Amino acid sequence: MKKIIGVIGAGRAEKDILLIAEEVGRLIAKSGAILVTGGLSGVMEAASKGAYMEGGITVGILPGIRKEDANPYVLIPISTGMGEARNAIIARACDSLIAIGGEYGTLSEIALALKMGKKVIGIRSWDIPGVIKVKDPKEAVDEALK
Numbered sequence: 001m002k003k004i005i006g007v008i009g010a011g012r013a014e015k016d017i018l019l020i021a022e023e024v025g026r027l028i029a030k031s032g033a034i035l036v037t038g039g040l041s042g043v044m045e046a047a048s049k050g051a052y053m054e055g056g057i058t059v060g061i062l063p064g065i066r067k068e069d070a071n072p073y074v075l076i077p078i079s080t081g082m083g084e085a086r087n088a089i090i091a092r093a094c095d096s097l098i099a100i101g102g103e104y105g106t107l108s109e110i111a112l113a114l115k116m117g118k119k120v121i122g123i124r125s126w127d128i129p130g131v132i133k134v135k136d137p138k139e140a141v142d143e144a145l146k
Helices: 015-031 043-053 083-093 104-115 137-145
Strands: 004-008 034-037 058-062 076-079 096-100 119-123 131-133
Touching: 004 015, 004 043, 004 083, 004 104, 004 137, 015 034, 015 043, 015 096, 015 137, 034 043, 034 083, 043 058, 058 083, 083 104, 096 104, 096 137, 104 119, 119 137
Parallel strands: 004 034, 004 096, 034 058, 058 076, 096 119, 119 131
Antiparallel strands: none
16 A cells, blocks of 8 residues: 655745655655645645655645645645645654644644544654654655655
């Protein structure tokens, strides 16, 4: 069975964060794992783009009811109509999660994932107990795949 790796982060982020997210997505796809994101813009779109360009499987767990709201790199849009409560679905669906940057929505996903006993890796993200801090995309994906 393929690994499912979540990439979480802000819907708006600086260019350097977006480049990191795109590389993480690319490496996830190259590993043969499935990428899950929140399906919208920012870090979610950048990671999805990286995976999509490598021929990977990209899943977007959307907050709204319209699958058309997904970024153009999501192959499998899942509309929840749950708003930010969909963060629990993202955390539950993944074997591990990689947080890249992020704001309070990312923090909620981290907390939920840790509460569920999931591995959470952070690149320039929240510095809280339980998050495995790494320096670069390769280290993040390697850790997520362990």
